[in-house]
Amino acid sequence: MSNYLKIAMLQTGLTTAGDALKASVTTDVSGGANGTFTGLTVADGDLTIADSAGVAKSLSQPCTLRIVVATGTITSGAGEATATIAGEGFAVGDTITIAAASIGTPTGDAVITIVADDLQSATVPATRYIPVEDILYVVPLSTTTIRLWMKNGATAAGTGSNSLITFSNPAISIDALAGSASDSIISAIQAENSVPTASFGGIKPITVVMT
Amino acid sequence: MASLIKVPYGAVGAMPGSNPAYLAVNVEGVYSVVIDGTDGIRLYYDQYDATTPADYLNVILNFTGATSVTADDVTAFANMVAEASQATNSVPEFELIGDDGTANFHLTQLTPLTLTAGAPV
Numbered sequence: 001m002s003n004y005l006k007i008a009m010l011q012t013g014l015t016t017a018g019d020a021l022k023a024s025v026t027t028d029v030s031g032g033a034n035g036t037f038t039g040l041t042v043a044d045g046d047l048t049i050a051d052s053a054g055v056a057k058s059l060s061q062p063c064t065l066r067i068v069v070a071t072g073t074i075t076s077g078a079g080e081a082t083a084t085i086a087g088e089g090f091a092v093g094d095t096i097t098i099a100a101a102s103i104g105t106p107t108g109d110a111v112i113t114i115v116a117d118d119l120q121s122a123t124v125p126a127t128r129y130i131p132v133e134d135i136l137y138v139v140p141l142s143t144t145t146i147r148l149w150m151k152n153g154a155t156a157a158g159t160g161s162n163s164l165i166t167f168s169n170p171a172i173s174i175d176a177l178a179g180s181a182s183d184s185i186i187s188a189i190q191a192e193n194s195v196p197t198a199s200f201g202g203i204k205p206i207t208v209v210m211t
Numbered sequence: 212m213a214s215l216i217k218v219p220y221g222a223v224g225a226m227p228g229s230n231p232a233y234l235a236v237n238v239e240g241v242y243s244v245v246i247d248g249t250d251g252i253r254l255y256y257d258q259y260d261a262t263t264p265a266d267y268l269n270v271i272l273n274f275t276g277a278t279s280v281t282a283d284d285v286t287a288f289a290n291m292v293a294e295a296s297q298a299t300n301s302v303p304e305f306e307l308i309g310d311d312g313t314a315n316f317h318l319t320q321l322t323p324l325t326l327t328a329g330a331p332v
Contacts, residue, residue, distance in 0.1 A: 017261060018220075027233070030313060050302070053331035087220045132213070132238075133213045135213075135237060136236070136237045136270065136326070137234060137235065137236045137237065137270070137323075137324050138234055138235070139324070140221075140320065140321065140323065151239075151240075151256075151258065151268075152258075153261045154258075154260075154261060154268055154326060155260050155261045155263070155328070156260050156263070156266065156268070156269075156326060156327045156328035157262065160326075161262055172227065173221070173222070173224055173225055174320055174321070175220060175221025175226075175232045175320055176225050176226050176227065178220065178221070178231060178232070178234060178323075179220060179221065179225060179226050179232030179233060180226070180235065182217070182220075182232075182233060182234045182235045183235075185215075185235055186215060186217065186235050186302050189213055189215060189302075190301075190302070191299060201226075201227060202227075
């Protein structure tokens with residue numbers, strides 16, 4: 001049997017640290033309106049993703065960006081480029097082209113070229129392990145967070161040991177995320193001579209915090 | 212190996228492909244099972260509350276329907292606790308006796324299980 005839940009962490013998503021992508025803006029804008037432009041996605045036609053050879057690529061999970069144009073540019077002053085949802089499937093050298101029409105209609109599109117520090121892999125370990133025998137149950141919190149209650153040290157006040165698992169990309173529903181996590185715990189407990197990797201319905205965590 | 216029981220959870224067909232979702236509850240150390248109101252099952256664990264040693268841990272399974280749980284369900288769950296402790300390679304699935312296929316007989320979506328504590332029974 002397995003005593004651990006193996007968790008593959010998000011590696012190829014964008015870092016969601018505030019303004020972290022500004023340093024990777026390789027084509028800035030000019031001549032457009034200032035403003036804060038949120039919810040920029042591929043699906044809405046705001047973004048185009050290409051690999052280092054310039055070939056259009058699809059992501060396994062979609063990302064969302066927030067761009068702030070200040071004093072006419074992204075890279076100066078209060079300008080900002082932030083991933084608000086990490087997505088998954090990026091590699092160093094990929095480009096994100098942000099359509100001019102989505103960010104105040106400057107004279108041309110903006111381009112971000114991904115470097116290693118822009119990826120989750122720069123700060124997030126590839127794998128985490130959680131002891132599974134002591135897990136009491138899964139607490140659904142949202143489409144991006146679950147909590148694993150541990151039996152030892154548990155208190156009715158809710159201050160016992162637990163692991164808080166956070167995702168950037170949302171699951172299709174709260175039920176689906178908690179149900180997937182619960183299924184993974186069952187698989188891990190039943191696995192003999194192996195440590196199966198947990199599944200969370202196609203999304204990967206960015207943090208696992210024991211509290 | 213921990214003893215688990217899986218219980219139908221959330222909306223009908225909540226998982227990808229419209230498959231049902233389940234939550235597993237670890238029942239190792241459960242020594243008593245009682246009805247909690249008319250929509251809950253309370254499990255008493257043989258482990259004391261970490262901050263109030265006079266009290267012992269309880270977990271309440273909260274079902275969606277207001278009158279979904281009966282005394283017979285409690286008996287069935289207690290029997291399944293014993294069964295789960297013997298099942299080394301399987302996790303039994305608990306279903307309320309009145310389950311009509313609706314979410315009323317599933318654990319609630321947002322607070323399916325409540326961790327609490329009380330005097331031992």
